[in-house]
Amino acid sequence: MRKRSKTSNGQRVTASDVAERAGVSKWTVSRAFTEGASVSPQARERVLAAAAELGYRPNLLARGLTKHRTQIVGLVVDEMDNPNLLSLINTTTSQLQRQGYLAMLLNISSEHDHGAAISLADQFQVDGLIFLGTVLTDELVHLAQQIRHIPLVVLYRNSDNPNIQVVSTDGYRAGREIAGLLLEQEYRRIGYMTGPVSGSTRLSRLDGFRDGLAEQGLAVDEVLEAGHYRRECGFRALEHYLATTAPAERLEALFCENDILAIGALDALKARGESGSMGIVGFDDIKQAASPAYALTTYRQPLESLVNEAIRRIRFDEAQPRRHLLPGELIQRDSHRRTN
Amino acid sequence: MRKRSKTSNGQRVTASDVAERAGVSKWTVSRAFTEGASVSPQARERVLAAAAELGYRPNLLARGLTKHRTQIVGLVVDEMDNPNLLSLINTTTSQLQRQGYLAMLLNISSEHDHGAAISLADQFQVDGLIFLGTVLTDELVHLAQQIRHIPLVVLYRNSDNPNIQVVSTDGYRAGREIAGLLLEQEYRRIGYMTGPVSGSTRLSRLDGFRDGLAEQGLAVDEVLEAGHYRRECGFRALEHYLATTAPAERLEALFCENDILAIGALDALKARGESGSMGIVGFDDIKQAASPAYALTTYRQPLESLVNEAIRRIRFDEAQPRRHLLPGELIQRDSHRRTN
DNA sequence: GCGGGGTTTACAACCGGTTGCAAACATGAT
DNA sequence: ATCATGTTTGCAACCGGTTGTAAACCCCGC
Numbered sequence: 001m002r003k004r005s006k007t008s009n010g011q012r013v014t015a016s017d018v019a020e021r022a023g024v025s026k027w028t029v030s031r032a033f034t035e036g037a038s039v040s041p042q043a044r045e046r047v048l049a050a051a052a053e054l055g056y057r058p059n060l061l062a063r064g065l066t067k068h069r070t071q072i073v074g075l076v077v078d079e080m081d082n083p084n085l086l087s088l089i090n091t092t093t094s095q096l097q098r099q100g101y102l103a104m105l106l107n108i109s110s111e112h113d114h115g116a117a118i119s120l121a122d123q124f125q126v127d128g129l130i131f132l133g134t135v136l137t138d139e140l141v142h143l144a145q146q147i148r149h150i151p152l153v154v155l156y157r158n159s160d161n162p163n164i165q166v167v168s169t170d171g172y173r174a175g176r177e178i179a180g181l182l183l184e185q186e187y188r189r190i191g192y193m194t195g196p197v198s199g200s201t202r203l204s205r206l207d208g209f210r211d212g213l214a215e216q217g218l219a220v221d222e223v224l225e226a227g228h229y230r231r232e233c234g235f236r237a238l239e240h241y242l243a244t245t246a247p248a249e250r251l252e253a254l255f256c257e258n259d260i261l262a263i264g265a266l267d268a269l270k271a272r273g274e275s276g277s278m279g280i281v282g283f284d285d286i287k288q289a290a291s292p293a294y295a296l297t298t299y300r301q302p303l304e305s306l307v308n309e310a311i312r313r314i315r316f317d318e319a320q321p322r323r324h325l326l327p328g329e330l331i332q333r334d335s336h337r338r339t340n
Numbered sequence: 341m342r343k344r345s346k347t348s349n350g351q352r353v354t355a356s357d358v359a360e361r362a363g364v365s366k367w368t369v370s371r372a373f374t375e376g377a378s379v380s381p382q383a384r385e386r387v388l389a390a391a392a393e394l395g396y397r398p399n400l401l402a403r404g405l406t407k408h409r410t411q412i413v414g415l416v417v418d419e420m421d422n423p424n425l426l427s428l429i430n431t432t433t434s435q436l437q438r439q440g441y442l443a444m445l446l447n448i449s450s451e452h453d454h455g456a457a458i459s460l461a462d463q464f465q466v467d468g469l470i471f472l473g474t475v476l477t478d479e480l481v482h483l484a485q486q487i488r489h490i491p492l493v494v495l496y497r498n499s500d501n502p503n504i505q506v507v508s509t510d511g512y513r514a515g516r517e518i519a520g521l522l523l524e525q526e527y528r529r530i531g532y533m534t535g536p537v538s539g540s541t542r543l544s545r546l547d548g549f550r551d552g553l554a555e556q557g558l559a560v561d562e563v564l565e566a567g568h569y570r571r572e573c574g575f576r577a578l579e580h581y582l583a584t585t586a587p588a589e590r591l592e593a594l595f596c597e598n599d600i601l602a603i604g605a606l607d608a609l610k611a612r613g614e615s616g617s618m619g620i621v622g623f624d625d626i627k628q629a630a631s632p633a634y635a636l637t638t639y640r641q642p643l644e645s646l647v648n649e650a651i652r653r654i655r656f657d658e659a660q661p662r663r664h665l666l667p668g669e670l671i672q673r674d675s676h677r678r679t680n
Numbered sequence: 681g682c683g684g685g686g687t688t689t690a691c692a693a694c695c696g697g698t699t700g701c702a703a704a705c706a707t708g709a710t
Numbered sequence: 711a712t713c714a715t716g717t718t719t720g721c722a723a724c725c726g727g728t729t730g731t732a733a734a735c736c737c738c739g740c
Contacts, residue, residue, distance in 0.1 A: 014726055025690055030728060040688060060463040061401045061410065062727035065695045070401065072464075075445070080430035081627065083423045090420035093447040102460060105415070105445045107433040120442060123400040124412075287421065354696060365720055370698060378717060402697035405725045 013056045022050035033058060064125055073101050073314060074121035074129040076140075080109040084229070084260070084284065085133055088156055088303070092132060095307035101127070108140075118144050128314030130155050151317045153310045156301070158204065163321050167310045169301040170325035171204035172211075177330050178255050178281050178299060179212025185337060187253040187279060191222040193237060193265065195229045195257050205283070209255055222251055226261050234264025235271075242272055253279035253336070259286040259298055266294055266335060276339030285331050297336035300329045353396045362390035373398060404465055413441050413654060414461035414469040416480075420449040424569070424600070424624065425473050428496055428643075432472060435647035441467070448480075458484050468654030470495050491657045493650045496641070498544060503661050507650045509641040510665035512548035517670050518595050518621050518639060519552025525619060525677060527593040531562040533577060533605065535569045535597050545623070549595055562591055566601050574604020575611075582612055593619035593676070599626040599638055606634055606675060616679030625671050635674035642666050 019026040024043055031039045032047035039047075050056075064070035073096055079085060093103045104126060106117040118140070121129065128151040129144055141161055144152055153165045182190055190213060192206060210220055224241055226233040234256060242250070256262035262282030269275050282289060285300035305326050313324070359366040364383055371377035372387035379387075390396075404410035413436055419425060433443045444466060446457040458480070461469065468491040469484055481501055484492055493505045522530055530553060532546060550560055564581055566573040574596060582590070596602035602622030609615050622629060625640035645666050653664070 012726090016726085026727080027691075027729085028689065030726095031689090034728085038687065038689090043688080057459065057463050059405070059465065059726050060460075061405045061465055062695085062725070065399070065401045065405060065697085065726085066728040068695080072444075080426060080434075083426060086420065086423060086426040086429075089426075089429075089445070090447060090449060093445050094450040097447060097457060097460075102464065103445045103447075104412075105429070105433050105443045107430060107437060107443075109430065110434040117437060119397065120400075120437075123397050124442065125399065125401055352696090356696085366696090367698080367721075368719065370696095371719085374698085378719090380718060383718080399696050402695070402725085405696085405727085406698040408725080 012059075013054045015056070015058070018047060018051045018054055018056045021054060022046040068125070069127055070125050071101050072104050072124060072126045073311075074106050074118070074126040075103045076106045076108055076118070076121075076129055076131045077133070078108045079133060080107065082133065082229070084258075084286070087286070088132055091303040092130065092155065092307050095304055096311065099308070099311055101311065114140055115143055122150060126150065128153065128317075130310055130314075131157070131159075133157055151314045153313050155306060155310050158323070165313050165318065165321050166323035166325075167306055167313065168323070168325055169306065169328045172208035173325075173327055174283070174299050174330075175205045175208025175210070175255075176212035177208075179209050179215075181297070181330060181332070181336060182253045182255070182279060182281065183213070183216050183218070185253070185279060188218065189221050189250070189252045190218060191224060191251040191254045192220050193224040193226055193234065193254055193256040193261050195226055195233075195261060197225070205257065224254070226257075226264070229258050229260050231260055231264040231267070234258075234261035235268045236264075237261075238265040238268035239271070242268065242274070251278060252338075253281070255281045255283075257283060259284045259289050259296060262296055262298065262335070263288060263294055266296065279336045279338065281336050289331075289333070295334035297333045298331050300331050302326050302328050352399075353394045355396070355398070358387060358391045358394055358396045361394060362386040408465070410465050410467055411441050412444050412464060412466045413651075414446050414458070414464075414466040415443045416446045416448055416458070416461075416469055416471045417473070418448045419473055420447065422473065422569070424626070427626070428472055431643040432470065432495065432647050435644055436651065439648070439651050441651065454480055455483055462490060466490065468493065468657075470650055470654075471497070471499075473497055491654045493653050495646060495650050498663070505653050505658065505661050506663035506665075507646055507653065508663070508665055509646065509668045511544035512551075513665070513667055514623070514639050514670075515545045515548025515550070515595075516552035517548075519549050519555075521637070521670060521672070521676060522593045522595070522619060522621065523553070523556050523558070525593065527619060528558065529561045529590070529592045530558060531564060531591040531594045532560050533564040533566055533574065533594055533596040533601050535566055535573075535601060537565070545597065564594070566597075566604070569598050569600050571600055571604040571607070574598075574601035575608045576604075577601075578605040578608035579611070582608065582614070591618060592678075593621070595621045595623075597623060599624045599629050599636060602636055602638070602675070603628060603634055606636065619676040619678065621676045629671075629673070637673045637676035638671050640669045640671050642668050 015026045015029040019029045024047060028039060028043055029047050032044040060070070075092065077085065077089065096103050104121060104124065106121055108114050108117060118129070131152065131154045133156055138161065141164055144150060153167055155167050158168050158171070159166055192209060213219055224237045226237040254265060256265055259282035262280050265280055269278060280296065282296050282298040285298045288294060289296035289298050309324055309326065355366045355369040359369045362369070364387060368379060368383055369387050371379045372384040415432065417425065417429065436443050444461060444464065446461055448454055448457060458469070471492065471494045473496055478501065481504055484490060493507055495507050498508050498511070499506055532549060553559055564577045566577040594605060596605055599622035602620050605620055609618060620636065622636050622638040625638045628634060629636035629638050649664055649666065
C-alpha cells in the first residue's frame with residue numbers, strides 16, 4: 001500500500017490539488033485566497049469553485065510558518081478558582097474568535113510551569129499574549145519579554161509595571177460616577193466595601209469614589225473589609241457592621257467593590273429584615289445583578305471594547321507601552337435607591 | 341537595511357544556527373531533539389549545549405507541519421455560564437499541559453459559529469477535540485467527524501450518540517455506592533433531588549441509586565425537582581418540600597444530583613433550624629463542600645484520570661468509539677449522618 | 681504590425697523543521 | 711587483513727503554504 005498519493009486518495013486536500021482541478025498553478029491558488037493580490041476575477045472564480053468542490057481549507061500551520069503571523073493569541077490565566085474569571089474568558093475568547101483569532105489557553109494556576117507555558121506558547125509563534133486577571137509577577141513579565149518580541153497585554157487588570165501594556169476599565173472614573181449617583185440620592189453617610197487589599201484594581205476605584213464625594217465636601221465614612229470576593233464575606237462583613245452599629249449612626253449607602261460582595265450585602269440586609277434601608281451599588285454587572293430579587297445597581301465594564309482594544313494592540317504592537325483605560329457604563333437598577 | 345541575516349542579527353534562532361555553532365549539520369540538530377533518534381551522545385551533548393547558549397527553541401509550527409501532529413487539542417466549550425465549567429477547564433488544561441499538550445479554547449456558547457470554530461481548529465491541525473460539558477448536537481458531531489478524521493472525545497458528559505468516544509465518571513456505580521452509604525445509616529425514606537431534566541448525566545446516576553436501594557427492598561420515595569443547578573433552586577425546592585410535608589412523613593435522607601443543590605438543601609434545613617434532621621449527599625466535591633460549615637458528604641469525580649484517559653484516546657485514536665466510565669471516590673464527611 | 685505599459689501567471693526559493701536513503705564510519709568476528 | 715554488522719551522519723526531498731521576480735499576456739495607440 002502506498003502512502004497517500006498526492007491527489008486523489010490522500011485525506012488532506014492541498015493547494016496543489018485545487019490548482020490542478022482549477023487548471024492553474026498552486027501559486028495562483030494562494031493568491032486567490034489573499035485579499036489584495038493580483039488575480040484575474042475569472043481565475044479566482046475557478047479557484048474558489050474548485051476549492052469548494054474539493055473541500056479545501058488552507059493549512060494554517062503552513063501559512064503561519066511563512067507569514068510569521070499565526071492568528072493565535074495566548075491567554076494566560078491564573079486564579080482558576082475565581083468564578084468571575086469564567087465570564088472574562090468567555091467574552092475574551094468569543095471576541096477573539098469573531099476577529100479571526102484563536103485563543104490558546106495557558107493555565108498558570110497550577111504549580112510552577114509559569115515559564116514552561118509561556119515558552120510553549122512562544123514556540124507556537126503566538127501573535128501575542130493576553131494576561132487575564134493574572135497576578136502578574138515581575139518574573140513572569142520579564143520571562144515573556146525576553147523570550148521573543150511578543151506583544152503583551154494585561155486585560156481587565158491594572159498592572160503597575162510601566163513596561164507593559166494595560167487595557168482596563170477606568171476605575172477612577174467609575175468611582176466618580178458612582179459617587180455622583182449616590183450624591184444625587186442625597187446620601188450623606190457613605191461607605192465602601194473592599195475585597196482583598198492587595199489589588200491595585202481597588203485603588204483607582206476607591207480613589208475616584210473618594211474624589212467624587214469630596215467634590216461635595218463628603219468623605220468615605222467607613223471602609224468595610226470583606227476579605228475575599230465571596231458572597232459570604234460580603235454578607236458577614238455587613239452583618240457584623242449592622243450588629244455593632246446603632247441604627248442612627250449607620251451608613252446610608254454602600255459602594256461594594258464587586259457585585260458578589262454587593263449581593264452578600266443585600267442578603268445581609270434582607271436577613272435582618274432591613275432591605276432598602278441602605279443604598280447598595282456593586283461593580284461588574286454579573287448575571288445575578290439583573291435578577292429582580294436583587295435589582296442591583298452596578299457598573300458594567302465594556303468587555304467587548306476592552307478585548308478589541310487588546311487585539312488592536314497585539315495586531316499593531318504599539319511602540320511604547322501605555323495603559324489604555326476605557327469608560328464603562330453605569331447600570332441603574334433599584335438597589336441604590338432609598339425605599340423606606 | 342537588510343532583512344534578517346540568517347545567523348546573527350535576526351531574532352529567530354533556527355536549527356541551522358545551532359548546527360553551525362555545534363559544528364554539525366541541521367539534521368543532526370533535529371535528531372538531537374527527538375527521543376529515540378540515533379545520535380552519538382557527544383554530538384547530542386554539543387548540540388544541546390549550543391542550543392542552550394543560543395536560546396534555541398524549535399518552531400512548533402514547522403514541526404507540526406512535517407510530523408502531522410501538533411500537540412494541540414481543541415477544547416470545545418459551551419454553556420459558559422455554568423460556574424462548574426471553570427473547574428473542568430482548569431483541570432483539563434493543566435492536565436493537558438502537564439502531558440505536553442496545549443489547549444485551544446473553542447468557545448461555542450455565543451451565536452452560530454459552531455461550524456466556524458471547529459473548522460478553524462481543524463485548519464490548525466489539532467490532534468483532537470475534547471467536548472467539555474457541551475450539549476452536543478448531532479449537527480456538531482457530524483460536522484466534526486466529516487471534516488477530517490479528528491479524534492473526538494466527550495469529557496465529563498454522557499453522550500448517547502454511539503458514534504462518539506465518551507470518557508466520563510461512572511454515574512451508575514456512583515449512584516449505587518451512595519445508596520449503599522445511606523442504607524448503612526439505616527435510612528428508610530430516601531429521596532433524590534434533580535436539576536434540569538434534560539441531562540443524560542442524571543439518568544445513570546439515578547438508575548444506580550434506584551438499583552442500589554432496590555437491593556434492600558427500598559425505592560426512591562420522592563424526587564424533588566430543583567430546575568437548575570443553582571443554590572437557590574436547591575434551597576427553594578427543599579424549603580417548599582419541608583413546608584408542605586408533615587415532619588413524621590418526611591424523607592430521612594436526600595441525594596442531590598450536585599453539590600450546588602446539596603448546599604442549597606443544607607441551607608434550607610439550616611434556615612428552618614432543622615440542620616441534621618436529614619442526611620444529605622451531594623456530587624462533585626466542589627470546594628465549598630469541604631468547608632466545615634457544610635461538611636458535605638459527596639462523590640468526587642476522578643478528574644485527572646478522566647483527562648488522561650481522554651488524551652490517551654486522542655493519542656492512540658482508538659478504533660471503535662466506546663464509552664469509558666471511570667469510578668470516582670466517595671467522600672464521607674458529616675452531612676449524610678443523623679445528628680439528632 | 682509593432683512597441684509600450686499594466687496585469688496575470690509560472691517559477692524558484694523559502695519558512696523551519698523532519699525523514700528515508702545511502703554513504704561514511706566504527707566495531708567486532710573470522 | 712577482510713568482511714559482516716551496526717551506528718552516525720550528510721543529503722535531498724518534503725510538509726503546505728507564501729512571496730519576489732521575471733516571463734507571458736493583454737490591450738491599445740501609432
